[in-house]
Amino acid sequence: MTYDAIVVGGSYAGLSAALQLARARRRVLVVDAGVRRNRFASATHGFLTQDGSDPGAVTAEGRAQLMEYDTVDWLSGTAESAAKAGGGFVVSVQGREPLLGRCLVLATGVRDQLxxxxxxxxxxxxxxxxxxxxxxxxxxxxxxxxxxxxxxxxxxxxxxxxxxxxxxxxxxxxxxxxxxxxxxxxxxxxxxxxxxxxxxxxxxxxxxxxxxxxxxxxxxxAARSVLASPLSGQLGCAVEEGPLGTCIKTDPIKATTVAGVFACGDAARMAGNVALAVGDGAIAGAAAHRFLMGMAF
Structure with a gap:
């Protein structure tokens, strides 16, 4: 099967991106390693309607709502590699057959260097x-x-x-x-x-x-951060260096320097925040849909 979009990362940004694509009735696969950046925190704050909520409960509810859409599949695992393949992309997950997608959304997060x-x-x-x-x-x-x-x-x-x-x-x-x-x-x-x-x-x-x-x-x-996944580098996406670390370079609609690859969340911005990640994902998901339509945003 070739998916319309493969979203790598099932935390706040990835869930938000996948939701936009699901609501456009696109065939979506979410690949998630299950490692949230804020897994050490007991509560999430500053996120409207979820202030003080357990971070894991927020993502669990988000996943449950996303999976109500019958065009969405979920795969638990770590995406180890990604490359261009024909008119789309191939993503490899350990122990699985190669996964094919017409476009990619990278919501792969970062690791904090303490x-x-x-x-x-x-x-x-x-x-x-x-x-x-x-x-x-x-x-x-x-x-x-x-x-x-x-x-x-x-x-x-x-x-x-x-x-x-x-x-x-x-x-x-x-x-x-x-x-x-x-x-x-x-x-x-x-x-x-x-x-x-x-x-x-x-x-x-x-x-x-x-x-x-x-x-x-x-x-x-003010901890520095590094990209948690090698996928953007394998695909040839440009990165940006800032005083707090590295992020994937994107334009205002979260498109990377590689056509058909979008990035969102902490991997694609210098500021880490749940509300910002969700907003980033919504922009990336809508932009990916526009790409699939063959339209400029």
């Missing part, structure tokens, strides 16, 4: 976060730390005082220049120049090398 601080990875998504809009409100204006990882961390430290008293932990990574230091002071940010030894405690205690313990309600990290 700083090598003992105790940090275990608290990712619970006490250590990347997005204040997603997690800042729940800290109830308690003490907040921002861990320096790159020059982008200065921007993050300037944002966080709206959610609570903020300390900028330099950890030997950077030194704010005069203008940055003045801006941080104006926002009420405390600068901590010392080095961190580890994170510990049931809450979040930052243990410094000199033995001091700095307690926080939450810690924010």
């Amino acid at each position: 700083p090598d601080v003992p105790g940090l990875a275990e608290r990712w998504g619970r006490r250590v976060f990347h997005c204040p809009y997603c997690h800042g409100y729940e800290l109830q204006q308690g003490r907040i730390g921002v861990l320096a990882t790159s020059p982008m961390s200065v921007h993050q430290a300037l944002m966080l005082p709206d959610w609570g008293p903020t300390t900028f932990l330099l950890n030997g990574v950077l030194e704010p220049d005069r203008e940055q230091a003045e801006a941080l002071k104006a926002r009420g940010v405390t600068i901590e120049p010392g080095r961190i030894d580890r994170l510990e405690g049931e809450g979040l205690d930052v243990v410094m090398h000199d033995g001091r313990i700095l307690p926080f309600q939450g810690l924010f990290v």
